[in-house]
Amino acid sequence: MRVAVLGTGVVGKTIADRLAGLGHEVIVGTRDPEATLMVEETDRMGNPPMKRWLEEHPAIQLRTLPDAAAGAEMIVNATNGAGSVEALRSAGASNLAGKVLMDIANPLDFSRGMPPSLSVVNTDSLAEQIQREFPTALVVKTLNTTNASVMVQPETVHGGDHTMFLCGDDVGAKATVRTVLESFGWTDIIDLADITAARGSEMILPIWLRLMGALNTAAFNFNVVR
Amino acid sequence: MRVAVLGTGVVGKTIADRLAGLGHEVIVGTRDPEATLMVEETDRMGNPPMKRWLEEHPAIQLRTLPDAAAGAEMIVNATNGAGSVEALRSAGASNLAGKVLMDIANPLDFSRGMPPSLSVVNTDSLAEQIQREFPTALVVKTLNTTNASVMVQPETVHGGDHTMFLCGDDVGAKATVRTVLESFGWTDIIDLADITAARGSEMILPIWLRLMGALNTAAFNFNVVR
Numbered sequence: 001m002r003v004a005v006l007g008t009g010v011v012g013k014t015i016a017d018r019l020a021g022l023g024h025e026v027i028v029g030t031r032d033p034e035a036t037l038m039v040e041e042t043d044r045m046g047n048p049p050m051k052r053w054l055e056e057h058p059a060i061q062l063r064t065l066p067d068a069a070a071g072a073e074m075i076v077n078a079t080n081g082a083g084s085v086e087a088l089r090s091a092g093a094s095n096l097a098g099k100v101l102m103d104i105a106n107p108l109d110f111s112r113g114m115p116p117s118l119s120v121v122n123t124d125s126l127a128e129q130i131q132r133e134f135p136t137a138l139v140v141k142t143l144n145t146t147n148a149s150v151m152v153q154p155e156t157v158h159g160g161d162h163t164m165f166l167c168g169d170d171v172g173a174k175a176t177v178r179t180v181l182e183s184f185g186w187t188d189i190i191d192l193a194d195i196t197a198a199r200g201s202e203m204i205l206p207i208w209l210r211l212m213g214a215l216n217t218a219a220f221n222f223n224v225v226r
Numbered sequence: 227m228r229v230a231v232l233g234t235g236v237v238g239k240t241i242a243d244r245l246a247g248l249g250h251e252v253i254v255g256t257r258d259p260e261a262t263l264m265v266e267e268t269d270r271m272g273n274p275p276m277k278r279w280l281e282e283h284p285a286i287q288l289r290t291l292p293d294a295a296a297g298a299e300m301i302v303n304a305t306n307g308a309g310s311v312e313a314l315r316s317a318g319a320s321n322l323a324g325k326v327l328m329d330i331a332n333p334l335d336f337s338r339g340m341p342p343s344l345s346v347v348n349t350d351s352l353a354e355q356i357q358r359e360f361p362t363a364l365v366v367k368t369l370n371t372t373n374a375s376v377m378v379q380p381e382t383v384h385g386g387d388h389t390m391f392l393c394g395d396d397v398g399a400k401a402t403v404r405t406v407l408e409s410f411g412w413t414d415i416i417d418l419a420d421i422t423a424a425r426g427s428e429m430i431l432p433i434w435l436r437l438m439g440a441l442n443t444a445a446f447n448f449n450v451v452r
Binding site: 121165191199209210211221223 | 347
């Protein structure tokens, strides 16, 4: 599948790497590729700057947001939640139309100190904002409830025996996303129903952040036992 | 321990029954005992009306909110979240002072339809509202993340291998609550830190409600695997 991963942060790099490793044709989208290539610092997880990262991942291309989205069959929103809607506007509504849009971002608000609160909450969610803004995109919310490395390698925690959520309005898009999640190694995938259920999965973030503090690691996840 | 359980709904009855079974002296508090005894309907979980329930639980007494709280060493807030602060005011600030106040309520807002949203959310929580209103009470948030029967009998789900959260500002009060939780059968109890962490545990409710819909049961819980 040709996949556009929008966002060059830790999550974008991690998911792009994993998708490419699974044989997908991956194009990473960023607002300004030249500026992205000028960055010289490693990211907070120790990934090299984008220029060197691309040299180490020769199968992955870097393009502008609209160029990345234009040819893609599936689009992954791995941009900063605070700027996701704006980034997707830059990618172009027509480039999203009719496509699976896997939204894995969280609407975190760091303006009030740590831990962050949510900028969209309770009776709305980032995924719903995106769905409203791009009504013909097939938005599926998933993967936002774990850290980047657990997203793509669930077996690194508790042998993979834990739960991933998804939700969205389009049954076919959810089936596509489920297949991708299964290829990552997820075995317990719960469909929470329509896109409004993203309120629930996004509102997990506050306890996730507290748990990271209490457990002193991001290598954990929720296993829904029943 | 002498425990006042405030609230006569499913949660109040369930936790009162369990505490009495463990040998605690339990007094259930309600705004108007006479009115509570007049109710003739069974509750939504099939529990008999309070009058018959009390006949079946002769060790448990029913009193007004202040009478229940006055003699208690520990107080459990099992009132409806929307009315908790008001109910605790009725119980009397002086009757809460210096005591462990186990807050197990959720600030659910049913006014916008089902599933309910939260009436306090994101940068505040019901537990914090209670702590601010009663600064000398030793508020500990816990048990609000499961249904009533799982709260008191965790072994009924997945052999009890799942997680309970607690948080609060007073270390001693948290130790007391931890002992009570252990007596219920909880083995994985994570201290999320101070009372502001209740934002996280209360914001679990939206996904809990979606999961109840997706799984068609309330007999589930989150196991934090790491």
